[in-house]
Amino acid sequence: MIKLYGLRMSNYYSLTKALLIEKGLEFEEVKTPPSQEEGFLAKSPMGKMPAIEADGVYLSESLAIAHYLQNIQPDPALLPADSIPAAKVMELVCHLKLDVDLVARRLLPEVLFKQPVSEETKTSVKADLAKGMKAVGRLFVGEPYAAGEQFSLADLYTFYCFGFSSGMVRAIYDEDLLANYPNIQKVMDLIGQRPSVKQVETEKSTR
Ligand SMILES: N[C@@H](CCC(=O)N[C@@H](CS)C(=O)NCC(=O)O)C(=O)O
The missing domain is CATH 1.20.1050.10 (Glutathione S-transferase Yfyf (Class Pi); Chain A, domain 2)
Known part of the structure; x- marks a missing residue:
């Protein structure tokens, strides 16, 4: 299952969560504040939220995450076909x-x-x-x-x-x-x- 790291107060965390819901993907929220500590930088190299973990890999940046989610779950499409x-x-x-x-x-x-x-x-x-x-x-x-x-x-x-x-x-x-x-x-x-x-x-x- 996809893990979503960050805090609910963050607009980019919220956007990513809404995206996961729109896609109907199962996910678990892991409450994690932004941080410059090594443990979090391994998830998100600028120490920002959100980050996700999928298939044992960490991914940061909401747009990169959106691209990944679009690939693993094309429907509903969030980009026009053309x-x-x-x-x-x-x-x-x-x-x-x-x-x-x-x-x-x-x-x-x-x-x-x-x-x-x-x-x-x-x-x-x-x-x-x-x-x-x-x-x-x-x-x-x-x-x-x-x-x-x-x-x-x-x-x-x-x-x-x-x-x-x-x-x-x-x-x-x-x-x-x-x-x-x-x-x-x-x-x-x-x-x-x-x-x-x-x-x-x-x-x-x-x-
Ligand atoms: N370009 C990033 C922006 C992420 C971002 O700015 N996150 C903010 C919260 S909304 C953050 O973690 N700020 C803490 C910090 O800059 O240390 C994305 O699209 O995911």
Whole structure:
């Protein structure tokens, strides 16, 4: 059985858990905080969550894990069958991860650990996020799903990247990151209703 390492509070852990549920794969959650200790680095070389263990092998990075899960359990497919639409899903996922989530993450020390980030960082994050949002806005379809007609990996990344990033933006700038993106907000609401996501969100408060 697949083991899922990490904490339920992590958005990438939650995304991976939702993915496992969507795929109908059996898995066991192993509560493990991120760490720079050798035991955890063997599972996840940057010491980040999530990691999984499958067939005696450890794997980190949610996108690599998603790729693996897609290969071992093709149904339900989380990528379109045709190459170009599938690549567009991956393109959107990359921009969500790199140009929204990773940028907003620079605010995390202040929001989560009460370690103030500098005004300079706040200014540069705001500018970089505006650029990232424009990039995502160009690619986002939202009719009805993030990348078009089919539910895909991009919907889970939309839900979990914006769940995290919107919280950071609200806490630091008191602004709504999605205020000018009603089509993204609509997808957030839609994906929030999926049984997999509901289960993940409900179970967060139980451990
Ligand atoms: N690119 C990674 C990001 C994982 C990540 O940022 N995990 C965070 C929690 S959401 C973490 O473990 N942070 C602890 C740390 O950076 O030490 C993925 O997609 O899995």
